[in-house]
Amino acid sequence: NAGVTQTPKFQVLKTGQSMTLQCAQDMNHNSMYWYRQDPGMGLRLIYYSASEGTTDKGEVPNGYNVSRLNKREFSLRLESAAPSQTSVYFCASSEQGELFFGEGSRLTVL
Amino acid sequence: SQKIEQNSEALNIQEGKTATLTCNYTNYSPAYLQWYRQDPGRGPVFLLLIRENEKEKRKERLKVTFDTTLKQSLFHITASQPADSATYLCALRYSTLTFGKGTMLLVSP
Numbered sequence: 425n426a427g428v429t430q431t432p433k434f435q436v437l438k439t440g441q442s443m444t445l446q447c448a449q450d451m452n453h454n455s456m457y458w459y460r461q462d463p464g465m466g467l468r469l470i471y472y473s474a475s476e477g478t479t480d481k482g483e484v485p486n487g488y489n490v491s492r493l494n495k496r497e498f499s500l501r502l503e504s505a506a507p508s509q510t511s512v513y514f515c516a517s518s519e520q521g522e523l524f525f526g527e528g529s530r531l532t533v534l
Numbered sequence: 535s536q537k538i539e540q541n542s543e544a545l546n547i548q549e550g551k552t553a554t555l556t557c558n559y560t561n562y563s564p565a566y567l568q569w570y571r572q573d574p575g576r577g578p579v580f581l582l583l584i585r586e587n588e589k590e591k592r593k594e595r596l597k598v599t600f601d602t603t604l605k606q607s608l609f610h611i612t613a614s615q616p617a618d619s620a621t622y623l624c625a626l627r628y629s630t631l632t633f634g635k636g637t638m639l640l641v642s643p
Contacts, residue, residue: 428577437584448552457630457631459633465635466623466634466635466636467578467623467633467634468605469630469631469634472630482630483632490604514577514578514595516577517605521566521568521627522568522580522583523568523570523578523580523631524580525577525578526577527577528575528576528577
């Protein structure tokens with residue numbers, strides 16, 4: 425039982441490049457989330473999906489897009505990466521309030 | 535906007551003592567409050583949830599209190615062990631879950 429799986433674990437991009445972070449959960453949860461974590465800032469919500477077919481903006485959505493591909497998968501896309509998007513990205517899923525997190529994707533934008 | 539405050543300074547205690555971490559918030563009380571543990575390089579792991587109408591919750595060596603008058607939650611680890619060393623995050627549920635910045639706990643042998 426893998427829980428929440430994120431890929432890739434590490435990525436280095438140049439400014440202006442695009443990439444997609446993938447997230448999949450095997451717990452049959454309805455809700456999925458993308459957070460970013462920066463030193464001194466804590467975890468901040470980028471986008472979330474309360475159920476398959478819906479997505480909503482969180483606290484810091486600018487520069488990101490998401491796709492809830494199906495109940496299992498929720499991807500985060502950076503269309504034109506900026507150095508300010510250097511961060512650790514966490515995907516999470518939930519059903520009854522408790523969040524289950526992936527191990528994180530460490531992204532560096534040069 | 536809602537503000538969540540956790541002590542940014544690390545808490546250093548000796549093994550066997552009780553560790554107490556604080557989470558304060560402004561404005562109105564959340565539907566519930568959660569505590570998570572995060573180890574370096576890992577994702578947060580859920581520990582406890584306490585609802586607005588509950589005063590205290592326990593799980594093994596962990597205890598959480600929730601005082602809506604003081605707008606504060608206290609997180610206690612009794613008989614602390616070096617393995618309890620980690621960063622502890624509180625999170626408040628409004629329309630979504632909002633996290634504090636976390637407090638690092640260091641338990642020395």
